[in-house]
Amino acid sequence: MMRSKFLSLLIRAPSVCRSMSTATKLTTIDVNDKTGIATLTLNRSPINALNVELLQDLNESIKEIEDNKSRGLILTSSNDKVFSAGLDLNEMYRPDKDRARLLWIKLQDVWLALYSCDLPTAAAINGYAPAGGCLLATVCEYRVMLPKCRIGFNETQLGIVPPIFCMFNFLNVLPRRVAERSLSQGQMFTTEQALQIGLVDDVVSSKGEALDKCTKFIDTFAKVNPLARSLAKQQFRAADLQRFQTERAKDLESFLAFINHPQMQEGLGIYLNSLKKKQQLNAV
Numbered sequence: 001m002m003r004s005k006f007l008s009l010l011i012r013a014p015s016v017c018r019s020m021s022t023a024t025k026l027t028t029i030d031v032n033d034k035t036g037i038a039t040l041t042l043n044r045s046p047i048n049a050l051n052v053e054l055l056q057d058l059n060e061s062i063k064e065i066e067d068n069k070s071r072g073l074i075l076t077s078s079n080d081k082v083f084s085a086g087l088d089l090n091e092m093y094r095p096d097k098d099r100a101r102l103l104w105i106k107l108q109d110v111w112l113a114l115y116s117c118d119l120p121t122a123a124a125i126n127g128y129a130p131a132g133g134c135l136l137a138t139v140c141e142y143r144v145m146l147p148k149c150r151i152g153f154n155e156t157q158l159g160i161v162p163p164i165f166c167m168f169n170f171l172n173v174l175p176r177r178v179a180e181r182s183l184s185q186g187q188m189f190t191t192e193q194a195l196q197i198g199l200v201d202d203v204v205s206s207k208g209e210a211l212d213k214c215t216k217f218i219d220t221f222a223k224v225n226p227l228a229r230s231l232a233k234q235q236f237r238a239a240d241l242q243r244f245q246t247e248r249a250k251d252l253e254s255f256l257a258f259i260n261h262p263q264m265q266e267g268l269g270i271y272l273n274s275l276k277k278k279q280q281l282n283a284v
């Protein structure tokens with residue numbers, strides 16, 4: 001009797017979120033004790049620009065979530081307007097050589113960790129997701145987005161060649177023709193356009209709803225054998241992962257050569273300035 005009462009209490013217990021990590025500052029992890037799903041939140045003010053430290057924290061958090069045998073990983077942002085502004089342009093403009101190298105290696109590591117993640121992954125895109133932000137969203141297996149945002153790889157608009165891993169992400173999500181065109185044009189899509197072309201799976205009106213949708217997606221795997229699911233995912237991604245490993249070193253050198261080019265530096269300087277000017281204009 002006592003035992004069944006205890007069990008029914010356990011069953012009815014409200015879901016409790018527990019923070020798994022205190023070591024990191026730029027990301028937080030909350031594990032829902034009821035669902036076993038970990039929410040990984042980008043938390044670098046003001047716009048989650050991906051610098052060396054944020055990428056490092058992301059890598060550590062992904063590993064922590066995998067090691068703790070969570071049932072799934074949801075990626076989101078603590079900012080209610082920006083999911084991630086992409087790579088921190090300050091790391092690329094007049095760069096410190098060692099940090100620039102580290103930046104790219106860490107970005108490659110994050111992509112690799114998520115692309116080959118054993119767990120089901122989902123992105124609750126609660127704000128703008130340009131470039132590196134789009135990379136983080138599209139490396140996941142499911143995406144839900146809030147209205148009035150934008151998402152896409154705008155690299156070519158900035159004179160940057162998108163690396164192959166952007167292509168892998170888009171080819172997993174979009175028809176080849178759409179992927180090629182949008183990557184080569186540097187297109188940014190509104191939430192509505194993103195839904196229409198299949199770049200996001202769903203649109204919801206609040207972050208809470210977005211997290212619920214992601215949870216539901218991860219729950220669709222509840223009755224599937226975890227090893228079989230994980231190996232099936234790896235099988236689909238094996239050729240991309242193989243090509244990535246073959247080209248990884250070359251990809252790093254291309255990035256470094258590219259950002260050290262005087263023309264590229266001039267362009268980055270103008271772009272960074274225009275972003276700052278935008279704020280000055282808003283203040284007037």
Ligand SMILES: CCCC/C=C\CC(=O)SCCNC(=O)CCNC(=O)[C@H](O)C(C)(C)COP(=O)(O)OP(=O)(O)OC[C@H]1O[C@@H](n2cnc3c(N)ncnc32)[C@H](O)[C@@H]1OP(=O)(O)O
Nearest residue numbers: 049082085086087088089090128130131132135275276279
């Ligand atoms: C992915 C594969 C790798 C390929 C290589 C590189 C790709 C990249 O990721 S390059 C980065 C591309 N990112 C962008 O083009 C985004 C530019 N930013 C924006 O469009 C807007 O800032 C954004 C919509 C994200 C947010 O808009 P707001 O909320 O209105 O904020 P502000 O624009 O006022 O920005 C606040 C503050 O941040 C500075 N900022 C913006 N983006 C970046 C960035 N990517 N890196 C560094 N700093 C950034 C902006 O200048 C403002 O600075 P202050 O004026 O000093 O406050």
